[in-house]
Amino acid sequence: MPTPVDQPLRGIRILDLTRLLPGPMATLQLADMGAEVIKIEEPGAGDPARAMGPFPGELSQFFQVVNRGKQLLRLDLKNADQREQLLAMVETADVLVESFRPGVMARLGLGWEVLKARNPTLVVCAISGYGQAGPMALMAGHDVNYLASAGMLEQNAGSDGKPALANLQVADLLGGSQTAVQGILAALLAVKMGGPGRYVDVSMTHAVFANNVMPLVAVKNFGVPAQPGRDLLTGGVACYNVYRTSDARYVAVGALELKFWELFCATVGRPDWAAQHWALGQVVGGEEALALIDAVAGYFSGLDLEAAMACFEGVDCCVSAVLRMDEAMGSALLKKPGLEVIRSPVSFSA
Structure with a gap:
């Protein structure tokens, strides 16, 4: 150690x-x-x-x-x-x-x-x-x-x-x-x-x-910045987005890689969604991508945050509850003595 x-x-x-x-x-x-x-x-x-x-x-x-x-x-x-x-x-x-x-x-x-x-x-x-x-x-x-x-x-x-x-x-x-x-x-x-x-x-x-790497890349690729909410990491795909639950909370889905998206789709009982992924040719921010975002939003809108997270308990597909700051401070990951004052995230050992 x-x-x-x-x-x-x-x-x-x-x-x-x-x-x-x-x-x-x-x-x-x-x-x-x-x-x-x-x-x-x-x-x-x-x-x-x-x-x-x-x-x-x-x-x-x-x-x-x-x-x-x-x-x-x-x-x-x-x-x-x-x-x-x-x-x-x-x-x-x-x-x-x-x-x-x-x-x-x-x-x-x-x-x-x-x-x-x-x-x-x-x-x-x-x-x-x-x-x-x-x-x-x-x-x-x-x-x-x-x-x-x-x-x-x-x-x-x-x-x-x-x-x-x-x-x-x-x-x-x-x-x-x-x-x-x-x-x-x-x-x-x-x-x-x-x-x-x-x-x-x-x-x-x-x-x-x-x-400002991703916007710079977009300009290099297409000559203009991506439209707001239409790029790969800003809301242009279903596999990387934020969804509202029935109790007005939110779930963050970061299933950017195909393997995570396939597991996500299997978990929500929609294996037919798995083929709709940017890595398989879906146009980022295109009509098909936007329609799929609406479909996933419909799934989460029928669940409160607790129920939504229960569906993904033990499932490794990059789904997280969007926590408030007070919830993050009390979470098992971050809670520790002294957190009431912000400590350095860096530690040193030999």
């Missing part, structure tokens, strides 16, 4: 000048891997996330979730003495992460040239909406804007064509947090192998665009 080992980033010191979600989530993940993270906020209100809760005057759960385990420090970076205090900390730090608009760090006297002069092996990661240079670099934005600019929001639409706002901030978390962690770890590795410090420029819009 694997045995626990020290967290891999033990001994790494990170200065976190970020706020809200993308940067704090990135440094949280690094902290969960053993890094020492010092979060530096401006005096007064500090990180706006502190007040982003339903109860005025209370420290928000949002702030607590993404900043747990960090040391908290207040510095006024417009003050020369306190700015020098930060620069002194830079000398012993491994990483500095910031999410100001491009140019702000330089105007504060904390640009890349200044920082690397104080610490030649420092890794600096700058997270921004549109990158440090370019026609939109200085524009304000949030998750919805970056998704819109990257062509992803248009793809997240129902049959009426209106883009939906998912309660998972893809640009902030995939484009910002995950891309920053990836860049920081790569830069740290280069430094530990004897290289100089690195400046890591993370544009959330560019990162989302780079991960």
Whole structure:
């Protein structure tokens, strides 16, 4: 059996000048891997996330979730003495992460040239909406804007064509947090192998665009994006779709491969459906596919969620109940001590 080992980033010191979600989530993940993270906020209100809760005057759960385990420090970076205090900390730090608009760090006297002069092996990661240079670099934005600019929001639409706002901030978390962690770890590795410090420029819009794989493939294949709800993974086939039950709950069917679809069809007593599959030539989003989706929807509409899932108990064909967040937290798969605060999904052993 694997045995626990020290967290891999033990001994790494990170200065976190970020706020809200993308940067704090990135440094949280690094902290969960053993890094020492010092979060530096401006005096007064500090990180706006502190007040982003339903109860005025209370420290928000949002702030607590993404900043747990960090040391908290207040510095006024417009003050020369306190700015020098930060620069002194830079000398012993491994990483500095910031999410100001491009140019702000330089105007504060904390640009890349200044920082690397104080610490030649420092890794600096700058997270921004549109990158440090370019026609939109200085524009304000949030998750919805970056998704819109990257062509992803248009793809997240129902049959009426209106883009939906998912309660998972893809640009902030995939484009910002995950891309920053990836860049920081790569830069740290280069430094530990004897290289100089690195400046890591993370544009959330560019990162989302780079991960927008299936829509990019559709454009490469056909010259235009797929219609909303008509692509292989967005509702254009019966074997990969979401269906409403009689109690207004939902079932997710992910029987994408033919073997899973055949088993699904056998389980619901409709072996005649098995030949209607994209791998056997059914046109994705075509009339036959849409008719089959309606037929499968009719099957699930006659069952409540419990009865529907009972039909698939022990059947390995990629059918899942669509759980609410509170149900997911209490499920046998995810329930464990400490889940009331989000823990890293990564564990290490030797």
